[in-house]
Amino acid sequence: MDLITRYYDGCSSSDVQLMVETLHPDVVHWFLTGNVGTRAVHGAEHLARYWRKVARPIQARWVVDTICASADQAVIEWTMFWVPPGSSTRVATRGAEWFVRTDGLISEIRSYYRMRPEDTGLDGFPYAERGYSTQVAERSSIHPAAHTFHHQNGDQ
Numbered sequence: 001m002d003l004i005t006r007y008y009d010g011c012s013s014s015d016v017q018l019m020v021e022t023l024h025p026d027v028v029h030w031f032l033t034g035n036v037g038t039r040a041v042h043g044a045e046h047l048a049r050y051w052r053k054v055a056r057p058i059q060a061r062w063v064v065d066t067i068c069a070s071a072d073q074a075v076i077e078w079t080m081f082w083v084p085p086g087s088s089t090r091v092a093t094r095g096a097e098w099f100v101r102t103d104g105l106i107s108e109i110r111s112y113y114r115m116r117p118e119d120t121g122l123d124g125f126p127y128a129e130r131g132y133s134t135q136v137a138e139r140s141s142i143h144p145a146a147h148t149f150h151h152q153n154g155d156q
Contacts, residue, residue, distance in 0.1 A: 008062040012149035019048035024107035058082040063133035064143040084117035
């Protein structure tokens, strides 16, 4: 769990080095067809710089809400809080990802979510009652420090 939350802390803070420390050099990140930029991203440095480029303009913050893991794989639910271009309203996009670990590092990520300029999630699901992140608490019971990570200015 620590490996995955550290990866998302790097994404949320646009900290390329922190992300690279969690990623296998040959990592592949797959995206669900239908979102903007759905081509797979290959390589640790490339993926880390990709997230820095994507996250900064939309003020993205990821929170790991749940995790189910074995020694070499994990499935998580997450929430990304962000501001759509042309808007001042922060929205929550909920998604799930499958992680594969090789040599102690993240070697594959398969993302399942739809990027929309409004809140997304399961209709009627009791997110707050189950310890998930919410609009008023951008942190979860398993990723309580998520709200402390902010985007850094300048390149790393």
